[in-house]
Amino acid sequence: MGILEATLAVLDVKFAEILPHLDERQRRLYLASEAAALGHGGITAVARLAEVSESTIARGRDELATGTPVLGRVRRPGGGRRPAAERDPGLVPALKALIEPREVGDPVSPLRWTTASLRDLARELTAAGHPISAPAVGNLLHSMGFSLQGMAKTRAGSQVPDRDAQFRHINATAERFLSQELPVVSVDAKKKEPIGDFARAGRTYRPKGAPITAPDHDFVDPDTPVAIPYGVYDLGQDTGWVNVGTDRNTAAFAVESIRRWWNQQGRHDYPDATRLLITADSGGANSAGSHLFKKDLAAIADECGLTITVLHFPPGTSKWNKVEHRLFSRITHSLRGRPLTSYEILLQSITATRTRTGLTVSAVLDENDYPTGRTLTKDERKAILQRVQRDDFHGEWNYTIAPDDPQQAPPAEPDRAKAPPIPAEATYLLTHPALTGMSREQFDRLVEDLEPCRRVLAEAEREKRKGLNRRGYNPGFGFLDHRHRVLAAVLNRRNTVTLTLTARLLGRDRNTLSYHAHRTLPLLAFAAAPDITAAPTQPRRTHPPRTIDALQNAIADYESNIKSGSS
Structure with missing residues (x-):
């Protein structure tokens, strides 16, 4: 007795609907079950309708007969092509020989990386008698412990003596000031930003297909206006103040930024404060060795009646300054993907900076001129050095400037005869x-x-x-x-x-x-x-x-x- 045509028509419709959603093993088992239900001649009929070989359905029948499901596999054990490394024993040594000269970084690191592309490696391996595709090279590299990695800027600069001790000193001093509800600020200047229709890195949400356009080339000439943001980050209040200069980043500009922060915000946040702690880098406009920076700070101390303590980070460690990752990183995020065509847009973008922890930022424009080439006379330098009270621990990095007391007599000139005798x-x-x-x-x-x-x-x-300036x-x-x-x-x-x-x-x-x-x-x-x-x-x-x-x-x-x- 043959199989009815109506039954075959029903199976044809079922196969067309179900088989595209099954993997190789599921199709094999399903077709074997339908063939078993049809009885004699079922394998031939199902193979013709499903357009598969009869041996495939026979293998499915045998797998159903065992009664032991093989989970997680599509093909039977031992099926499929062997990996490229097994088919060609010389492939892995040849690949290692290619990538070792190009290897960058620590060769004993668990994750290494290579500068050659996958297509380059596949082409060279094929030319050497080891035919392989670029994706297969990628899989082989992954199994060998390689991965694509970018460079990480984590290695510190010069290792100056007492580097870690200075960090601990800064941390302990800042905690002491904060416990007494005294202001502690971190200061630094951000990189110079050109003002105009220039492209900026980063992405912003825009209607699809309508990005912000900019010229394909940025031509910055000497007449292009620039913005120099100088940031003052208040650790206690979690607030930022940015003085956007339009001239040059000098010691006078740095101190003027601190003065503006104190007069417009600091004195209101700390009405009873008599001391101020500033943490800064060791270089730049607020350099640890700048007499001009100390002289202008002394002027602020006299104007505001503040005793100013300055702690400089060791050379090469400016990224540890709080203003870098508490304020400047968020400002950079706010300025991403939009051209700074005017100072107003820059100020609005900086002022709009917010964080989930409650950071608020204020910004003002400073159009004053700050010419370079300022010098101090020998008497002015001597007066500044007399006012600066250096700490016992690295006085070149840590010092205090107190307000000038008119009632106090100026310190005596250094005299060899008056110096205390050495024990x-x-x-x-x-x-x-x-x-x-x-x-x-x-x-x-x-x-x-x-x-x-x-x-x-x-x-x-x-x-x-003789006849020369004795400066220095x-x-x-x-x-x-x-x-x-x-x-x-x-x-x-x-x-x-x-x-x-x-x-x-x-x-x-x-x-x-x-x-x-x-x-x-x-x-x-x-x-x-x-x-x-x-x-x-x-x-x-x-x-x-x-x-x-x-x-x-x-x-x-x-x-x-x-x-x-x-x-």
Whole structure:
């Protein structure tokens, strides 16, 4: 008895509706079940209607007969093409040989990357006798632990000494000010922005097919107006203030931005404040070594009656400044994808900056002129240095400027005769052989031998400076006798004790000691001893003592080593 035509017509309709939605294994099992339901001749009829081979339906019948479902597989075990690496054993070594010369970064990193494209690698492998497609190369690279990666700007710049200690000092000082409800601000200048119909990076939501258009080339000439945003971020209030300059980024512009913030916002947020903490970079207009920046800050201190403390981040660490990732990053987000055709648009965009944490930003336009080339006279520099109270810890980065008190007499001029005497016990301690690498008698002979050299060099410097501006010569540093200059130079060269601890023991300012030590270092080349900068039993230390206890322990270890060696 044959299969009815009506039954075949029904199956034809069902196959047309169902089979496109099934994968290979599901189709095989479904067709086998229909063939079994038709009985004799079912396999042939179903194979003809579904346009598949009879062996496919037979395999499906066998799989149904086993009764054990194989989950997660479409084909039977062992089916399909083998991976390219299995078909060609030499493929992986050939690929490694191609990518190793182009490999960038750490070769032992779990995720590496290569600069060659997939098509380049596939073409070179095919030419070498290993035919492969670009997608297959991508899959092979992924299985080998490679991935596409961009560059990450995470490596810090120069590793200056006490870098982490300065971070901790800034954090502790800021927390102390905030706990007393005193203002703490982070300041910096954002990159210069040209004003005009120029393209900007970023994307904004627009009607589809209607982007904001800009010229295909940006031509910025010297007459193009520019905007220099200088930001003041208040850590306590989570508010930002941006002074948009139109001239140059100078020390006067930086201080004027701080003055405007205080007069228009700061004094209202902190009506009872008498102190202000500023964190800034070490370079730029608010540089740690800028006398102009300190002079203009002193003017603010006098005008507002504020005692201003400034803490500079170490060189190469400006990205840690709060204004960078609390204020400037959000402003950049607000300015994305729209041309800054006028100062008004720039101010409106900055003012519209908001965050979920409650950040609000104010912006004003500063059209004042800030010419470059300002200089200070020697008396002005001396007056500024006298007003700046340097901290004991890295006074070149941390200092305080108090309001000028007219009732207070100006500090006396530095006088060699009036300088406090250096304690004899401190000199005796610092001339220990463990620190200088020589006996005290050898050190005394060294001081005597270098005295004529010092006189010759001093006379040569005086002749060189005749009729010239003495700017920069001993700019406000104290005086030091020849013996202790040589001692500071030797200790600095050998690095057996920090200059900070040396200055504390000698009763001198660290900057004074550093200044004279570096000016005396060239004299050590005239020493009679073959090598005064290192001793065989005491190599140069990488972590010199920072406290008196550590110094005494180092001397005790040296003496014990000498005794054990002699015994």
